Amino acid sequence: MTPEEFRIAGHALVDWIADYRERLSRGEFPVQARVQPGDIVRQLPTAPPAAPESFEAMLADLERIVLPGMTHWQHPRFFGYFPAGGSLTSVLADMVSSGFSTIGLNWQASPALTEVEQVMTDWLRDLLGLPSSFSGVLQDTASAASFVALVCARERATHYGATRAGLQGGDAPLVVYTSPQSHSSVEKAALLAGFGREHIRAVPVDAEFRMDPSALAAAISADRAAGLRPAAVVATSGTTAVTAFDPIDAIAAITQPLGLWLHVDGAMGGSAMALPEYRHLWAGIEAADSIVVNPHKWLSVAFDCSLYLVRDPEHLVRVMSTNPSYLQTAVDREVRNYRDWGIPLGRRFRALKIWFALRDQGIDGVRARLREHVRWAQVLQARLTADPAWQIVAPLTLQTLCVRHEPPGLTGEALDAHTRRWAQALNDSGQAYVTPAIIAGRWAVRLSIGAEYTRETDVLALAALCQAAATAA
Amino acid sequence: MTPEEFRIAGHALVDWIADYRERLSRGEFPVQARVQPGDIVRQLPTAPPAAPESFEAMLADLERIVLPGMTHWQHPRFFGYFPAGGSLTSVLADMVSSGFSTIGLNWQASPALTEVEQVMTDWLRDLLGLPSSFSGVLQDTASAASFVALVCARERATHYGATRAGLQGGDAPLVVYTSPQSHSSVEKAALLAGFGREHIRAVPVDAEFRMDPSALAAAISADRAAGLRPAAVVATSGTTAVTAFDPIDAIAAITQPLGLWLHVDGAMGGSAMALPEYRHLWAGIEAADSIVVNPHKWLSVAFDCSLYLVRDPEHLVRVMSTNPSYLQTAVDREVRNYRDWGIPLGRRFRALKIWFALRDQGIDGVRARLREHVRWAQVLQARLTADPAWQIVAPLTLQTLCVRHEPPGLTGEALDAHTRRWAQALNDSGQAYVTPAIIAGRWAVRLSIGAEYTRETDVLALAALCQAAATAA
Secondary structure, eight states: OOHHHHHHHHHHHHHHHHHHHHHHHTTOSOSSOOOOTTHHHHHSOSSOOSSOOOHHHHHHHIIIIIGGGOOOTTSTTBOSSSOOOOOHHHHHHHHHHHHHTOOOSSSTTOHHHHHHHHHHHHHHHHHTTOOTTOEEEEESOHHHHHHHHHHHHHHHHTTSGGGTTTTOSOOOOEEEEEOTTSOHHHHHHHHHTTOOGGGEEEOOBOTTSOBOHHHHHHHHHHHHHTTOEEEEEEEEBSOTTTOOBOOHHHHHHHHHHHTOEEEEEOTTGGGGGGSGGGGGGGTTGGGOSEEEEOTTTTTOOOSSOEEEEESOHHHHHHHHOOOOGGGOOTTTTTSOOGGGGSSOSSOOOTHHHHHHHHHHHHHHHHHHHHHHHHHHHHHHHHHHTTSTTEEEOSOOOSSEEEEEEOOTTOOHHHHHHHHHHHHHHHHHHTSOBOEEEEETTEEEEEEEOOOTTOOHHHHHHHHHHHHHHHHHO | OOHHHHHHHHHHHHHHHHHHHHHHHTTOSOSSOOOOTTHHHHHSOSSOOSSOOOHHHHHHHIIIIIGGGOOOTTSTTBOSSSOOOOOHHHHHHHHHHHHHTOOOSSTTTOHHHHHHHHHHHHHHHHHTTOOTTOEEEEESOHHHHHHHHHHHHHHHHTTSGGGTTTTOSOOOOEEEEEOTTSOHHHHHHHHHTTOOGGGEEEOOBOTTSOBOHHHHHHHHHHHHHTTOEEEEEEEEBSOTTTOOBOOHHHHHHHHHHHTOEEEEEOTTGGGGGGSGGGGGGGTTGGGOSEEEEOTTTTTOOOSSOEEEEESOHHHHHHHHOOOOGGGOOTTTTTSOOGGGGSSOSSOOOTHHHHHHHHHHHHHHHHHHHHHHHHHHHHHHHHHHHTSTTEEEOSOOOSSEEEEEEOOTTOOHHHHHHHHHHHHHHHHHHTSOBOEEEEETTEEEEEEEOOOTTOOHHHHHHHHHHHHHHHHHO
C-alpha cells in the first residue's frame, strides 16, 4: 500500500471507526458477542491469497466477520472485568506509533520515543502523588511488570545470583508473600521466576479482604525459623475481585527492617490516586520498591500501556540489561535505554498515548470522570439495596460493586447456581455484561463501571436488568 | 474526544501520516535523528495541563518536537539492525485493534480476536512450510517468546517443578545450550528463568558462525558426567550479527534421544522460509519443540507481532495457565484461551495486522519482495568488493551483508577504530544508517536491507556512501 492508497483507505477506516463508536455509544450492539466457538474460524479462508486483495474487501470483512465476533468493552452497558482504556485520542496516538513503524531498542534508534516516555512516566508519577524518587517505564501489562518485580526481588535477595548459579545453587529457598486476593498474575510471575508454589505464601486477609499484617509477620517469622529466606511481599492496591487495598504502611513496617522487596500491584486501584482524597488508601507507598499501575485501565489510555515505577533504576538495569555489540551506541552512558527496564528488546512508542490522552482531557477532566464513576457506583448500590434480596458482599471502595442476589431460603451451592445462572442469562441477553467471581467462598457478581460510553442512565438500567435477571433466574 | 471529533482529527492524522510516509519515501529526513540527549525532554512541559488542549496542538507538537527526534526505520536509506515491518495496511489493521479497545483476556471477552489469531498463526505456519503439528500464538517480541520457551523447557525437565519447589529444590542444576552468536535475548531469557549464568553454555561455532553439533554433544556429555541435567538447546535460524543458520537436523539428532527441549530462534531468518528455496537452511525443523519467527521484521507487519509455535500446546498451557474464578467462562473447555499461551493476561488484536498485510500483498507479492531484497544484497556485495579494501566478513545468506573496510596496513585495534569511525560518521551524516557489530572478535558493519521505502537505487547509493565514509575516515 502506497502512501496515496493509505490516504484513501485511512479516511475510509477513520469513518468506519467513528461510525462504530457512534453506534456503540448508542448501545446498538449486543454487549457480548453472539457467536459460538468456531463461528469465526469457519468464515476465514484456510490459506492467504496468492494475489493482492483490495482494502475494501478487508473493510467489508471487518463489518461482516469481525464485528459480530466482538464483545464490546466500550459499550455503555459493559460492566465486566474493569474499565479498559478506550479514549479515541489515545487511539490516534497509537496510530502515530504504528505510522512511524520505528522500534525503540535503544535511545539512538528513536530518541523521541525514549524521552517522551521519560517525561510521561514522570507526569503519571506526579499525578498519582508519588515522590520524585520513583522512575518509570512503560510495559505492556501488569503481568509482565509484576514478573520483572519478582525477578528484581530474587536478584537482590541473592546478590545477583543470576550471574552465578541462578536459583540452582542449593541455597535456602526464597519465599514470596501475597494475599489470596492478589491477582492471578502474581502467582504466575512467581512461578515463572522459578520460586515454586511451595515458596509462595497466601497471607490471610481481614474481613474486608485486606492482607493481615500480623499474619504476614507471623508467616515471615515461621519461614525464617525454618531456615527459608523471605524475599518479597506483593501487596495489592485495589484487588481484582473486590477492590481491597492492602495496608501498605503496616506491610512496609515489616518488610523494610528485613530488607524484603515490596512490590505494589496497583494495576486497577492505582489510578484512583489521581484523586487526592483516595491517597490514604496506599499510605506508606513511598516505601515500595516497585509499583505497577495500568493507565490502560481506568485512566482511559488504549491498551497496552502499563506503568512500572521503581525506586532504584540502577538495580533494575543491572538485573535486566544485556549489552551485545550490535546494540551499543556512543551515547549509552548519557541516556536511558529502556530495553534494560523490561523483558522485550523492541518497544512501541506507547508514551504518545498518555501524552495525547492527558492533554485531550486535562487533569481536571480526568479527575471529574473518575469521580463520576465513583458516584454512579454509589447510586447503583443505593438502587439495588432498596430490595433486601441484594447483598453487598464487599465494601464499595471505588467504582466496582460486588453483589449477590439472595432469595429467601437459598444458600450454599443452590445460591451459587442461582448467581451464576442470572449472571449468565444477563450476559447472554446482550443487554449488559458483568463478571461473576468467587468472593469469600461464594459466587458473587462484580459490576465494574467505567466503559468509554457508559452514562448514569446506563448504570440505572443495569440495576433494573440485574433485578429482572435475578428474579427470573 | 467524541466520535465526531475523532472523525475530524482522524482524517487530519491520516493525512499527516500519509504526508510523512511520502516525504520519507523521497528520503527527505536525515535517517538518524539529529538531536542530543535531553533535547526532547527540554521541550516538554513538566506537568500535564489542567484543562483540555486541542488535537491541532498535539499534531503541531508531533511535527515540531517528535519528528525531529525520530530515527526513521522505514527511510529508504535505513540499513540498520533488521527490516522492521512498516506496511501501511498493517498500520491500518493496528488502528482497528485500538479502535475496538477490547482486551482479549479469554475467548468470550473477544471471540474474533482469538479465532482470527488461530487462523492467522495457521496461515503463517503453512507459509513457512511447517507441518500442521505446530500450533501458534502471537506474542509481542521474540524476547518474550524465547523466555516462555525456556520456562517450558525447565518445567518439562523438572516434571512441572514450578508446582512444587521451583528451581529451589536442591536438585542437580539444569543446563541450557546455545551459541555465542545467539541473540542477547536468549541469555536474558535463561537468566530471567532462573537457570543462572553458570548453567548457560556457549557452544562453539564453525567458521561460518554455525553451532558445531559435535561441540554441543561434547558439552552435553561433559555436563551429564558432572551430574548436571542438560535441559534445553536454543538454536538460531539467522543469527543477529551475520545471519548464520545453526544445523537444526544435526542438533535435533542430539536433543531428541535425550529428551532435551529444542527451541529455534528464527526471529529474523524464519521469514525467509516463506521462500521454498531457503527451507534447507532449517532442515529438521519439525523436530523443534518451539519456534519463534517475527512477522514484525522482514514480513512487513508493523511492530509488535511475534509468532510463537509449539508442538505441544497442552504442555504450554499447563505451564502458563492460571484459572481464577473471575476469568472462568462456560465455554473454556471448547476454546483457546490465549492468556495461557504467554505472559500477559490482556492481549491486543494483533492478528488483524497479519490478515491485512498478507491480503494486501498476496503471497506472490510477499515472496517477490523478499527475493528483491536478497538480490539487492548480492548487488551491494558485488559493488563493494570491486574495491579490494572491502572484506566480506561472513557469507551472505539473505539480505544482510557484513563488511569491513581494511585499508592496507591497518590491523587490530587501529582497524577497529577505523571501522567504528566511518560507521559513526556515516550515521551522523544522516545520509544512511548502518549497525556496527563485533564479528569474530573484530568490529565490522552490518548492512541490512528491507526498509519499507528502500529501492535498488538506495542500495547502490549505500555502496557509494560507505566507500566515501570509509575513505575519508
